[in-house]
Amino acid sequence: MINITINNNPFQVEDGSTILDAAKKAGVHIPTLCHLDMHDFKMVNRVGTCRVCMVEVEGRRNLIPACSTVVAEGMVIRTNTIRAIKARRTIVELLLSNHPKDCLICERNQNCELQSLAAELGIREVKYQGYQSHHKKDTSSYSLIRNAEKCILCRRCETMCNEVQTVGVYSAVNRGFETVIGTAFDLPMIETACTFCGQCVSVCPTGALTLVDNTAEVWAAIYDPEKYVIVQTAPAIRAALGEVFQMPVGSRVTGKMTAALRRLGFDLVCDTDFAADLTIMEEANELLDRLKNNGTLPILTSCCPAWVKFIEHQFPDLLDIPSTCKSPHEMFGAIAKTHYAQKLGIDPEKIVVVSVMPCLAKKYEAARPELAYGKNSAYVDYVISTRELGSMIREAGITFADLPDEDFDSIMGESTGASVIFGTTGGVIEAALRTAVYWLTGEKLDKIDFEELRGMQGIRSATIDVQGTPVRIGIAHGLGNARALLEAVRGGEKYHAIEIMACPGGCVGGGGQPYHGNNIEIIKQRADALYQEDKDKSIRRSHENTEIQRLYEEFLETPGSHKAHELLHTTYTKREKI
Ligand code: SF4
Ligand code: SF4
Ligand code: SF4
Known part of the structure; x- marks a missing residue:
């Protein structure tokens, strides 16, 4: 001292x-x-x-x-x-x-660190008028927009992308007044190795990096009388949406969120957690299959599209190890436009599936051609983030805090505690173990809280004893940590299963969540809210979800069936490193 x-x-x-x-x-x-x-x-x-x-x-x-x-x-x-x-x-x-000063129409209006600082310092006039730099907006991607005119050259995005995520998309180019944060060869974002994790957007203090706003398309679908609009919400939304409405960090707003979605005019209000349970059925089945039949190990979770794109670019030699399961919201879309379209008696072409996600990468994912069921026919039509849903609720004049708690609709709405924890680092693998251990041993474990898998350490590992058989689990969150773990696997380190999420903290810290002001306590409190919701659920293992059981009885037959493979699994593509 x-x-x-x-x-x-x-x-x-x-x-x-x-x-x-x-x-x-x-x-x-x-x-x-x-x-x-x-x-x-x-x-x-x-x-x-x-x-x-x-x-x-x-x-x-x-x-x-x-x-x-x-x-x-x-x-x-x-x-x-x-x-x-x-x-x-x-x-x-x-x-x-040298700033456009169009605060009134900027996505960061009232949420901009430059704006707040100008207010804090009592700045009331722009004293210096002179030449302004002009740059073309990069709107090439499905996930984020770069507007270099609003860039203050703070380099946070560079630190985030290059050092934390180790993707290396950005660097400063040119000198002096001409300096700009750019991509290699000035490539548009869509042509780079960007994973669309959106973490650079989360840390950018101004409107220089923003999300692609899809709320206009969603409003248009809601007001189209020909369309039947189904909305699904990812686990992490319920632990963060309240922040948009100044509710305390860590508030669980599941019931109010459902009520708000109904008042926005969605025809069916469903839960991605239902599809997270479905993912566990397929993923746990795949793990057991690989364990029993000397398949490739470790199995890697595949529900994070930014992580999937990262491995496609950075580790193309390891593309045989991720699970082939689609992410939960894509599974949801596939089931909604097949089985449930039939059950509801609605032409799938009239169904619009909207995903509310904590994530910007899922906007890009929804456009992946291998996840479509025909030319121009995606199972998920639009992805909006927690922030965009917050804007829609505000725009509709709904007083969120006063809403009553309402339940999800009764198809694709039931979920277990296992699915809720998908939203935080360690949650997916814990959920998979709850089912895999039961299927392996036939024993209904008393202890289903795998505390050893929880926490915020960037890379974690634990060995779980399954009736005398040690099962080694690895977990990484943040792509730099994922890289280190994959390099260890490449070097021969043995794991049976690995969970990776691209965002620090997992989806609770996703690029589409309310800005957390770089306060990790906020990310931790959102995760705690999900663990609490898991505890409060009467059913906490995915295979006990009665709607999922019915789905297999009526339609999918068994986990890993031909039908399940056709609708719920996918393939991966080798991509360039830059
Ligand atoms: S979205 Fe992620 S990978 Fe892409 S530039 Fe930003 S931090 Fe890098
Ligand atoms: S974080 Fe935003 S303001 Fe800072 S350098 Fe990057 S783009 Fe510019
Ligand atoms: S961790 Fe979650 S929010 Fe972040 S990119 Fe992956 S799926 Fe999206």
């Missing part, structure tokens, strides 16, 4: 801390913009590009950046002198001088 003084108050802090960390511990607020700090997920951006955190240090002539300066014994720091405040204001005024 060393002794410092911050704003005239003596304080002890660990040696090696930055001034910013020390100030935080001392309860002193220093504004930041480029800084990004989520140590649990190894996400630290302290490139010091924006200079918003300038402070005065006794004995130093110039102001210094708090985020990238390490404290020294006896250091006397002043964070709120008129000189420091003026410098911050000038820096933000200069940033605004």
